[in-house]
Amino acid sequence: GENVEQHPSTLSVQEGDSAVIKCTYSDSASNYFPWYKQELGKRPQLIIDIRSNVGEKKDQRIAVTLNKTAKHFSLHITETQPEDSAVYFCAASRDNDMRFGAGTRLTVKP
Amino acid sequence: KAGVTQTPRYLIKTRGQQVTLSCSPISGHRSVSWYQQTPGQGLQFLFEYFSETQRNKGNFPGRFSGRQFSNSRSEMNVSTLELGDSALYLCASSLISGGGSYNEQFFGPGTRLTVL
Numbered sequence: 001g002e003n004v005e006q007h008p009s010t011l012s013v014q015e016g017d018s019a020v021i022k023c024t025y026s027d028s029a030s031n032y033f034p035w036y037k038q039e040l041g042k043r044p045q046l047i048i049d050i051r052s053n054v055g056e057k058k059d060q061r062i063a064v065t066l067n068k069t070a071k072h073f074s075l076h077i078t079e080t081q082p083e084d085s086a087v088y089f090c091a092a093s094r095d096n097d098m099r100f101g102a103g104t105r106l107t108v109k110p
Numbered sequence: 111k112a113g114v115t116q117t118p119r120y121l122i123k124t125r126g127q128q129v130t131l132s133c134s135p136i137s138g139h140r141s142v143s144w145y146q147q148t149p150g151q152g153l154q155f156l157f158e159y160f161s162e163t164q165r166n167k168g169n170f171p172g173r174f175s176g177r178q179f180s181n182s183r184s185e186m187n188v189s190t191l192e193l194g195d196s197a198l199y200l201c202a203s204s205l206i207s208g209g210g211s212y213n214e215q216f217f218g219p220g221t222r223l224t225v226l
Contacts, residue, residue, distance in 0.1 A: 001168075001169070032213050034214065034215070036217075043200065043217040043218065043219050043220060044153070044200070044217050045217070046214055046215070046216075049214060089152070089153060091153075093213055095165070095166070095213075096141050096143065096158050096160070096165065096166060096204060096213050096215075097155070097158060097165075097166035098143065098155060098158075098213070098215065099155055100145075100152060100153035100154075100155070101152070102151075102152040103152050103153070
């Protein structure tokens with residue numbers, strides 16, 4: 001089955017800096033790659049996603065890139081703010097069989 | 111539209127007991143997936159149901175089972191509970207399933223299960 005690895009497990013940045021989280025996946029048939037943000041005590045919420053026919057997608061301060069050949073994808077957050085502090089999960093999915101990375105705890109220091 | 115709901119929100123059981131958790135998807139969503147979330151293991155995929163059929167299954171023992179009803183509501187059952195089953199169980203629903211379609215999943219609030 002699909003195996004998703006996510007790095008780093010923790011990330012601390014200064015407010016205003018950029019944050020990058022990287023994931024790799026094993027199943028070349030995976031075709032949907034969402035990123036979820038989970039704040040303490042809350043449910044995961046989708047923040048951005050990308051499909052396998054797209055290489056890059058941007059939504060305001062958040063962007064995701066996908067390299068199908070290398071089977072890796074990354075989340076980029078620019079101009080980080082304290083409210084960006086949370087755990088971020090990447091996932092790879094094929095036909096709703098969605099496997100998640102282990103998560104990255106992002107801390108944005110004011 | 112109402113979001114995904116799960117009941118109960120909290121549950122305490124003892125080893126050896128069995129438990130049933132319920133998930134009601136967003137109206138119109140036909141796919142329901144279940145995940146186990148623990149601090150050490152992150153989000154682990156249990157199974158996915160679509161049109162009352164289990165379509166996908168993760169790497170969990172047979173003690174973990176589920177089903178889906180004709181109204182798309184889903185239940186998962188864990189028999190012979192072990193201490194290691196203590197976790198947050200999340201369900202997620204999506205509008206459609208398969209065929210390379212857009213599969214955004216919406217999560218419920220979860221059921222926190224504690225096994226003593």
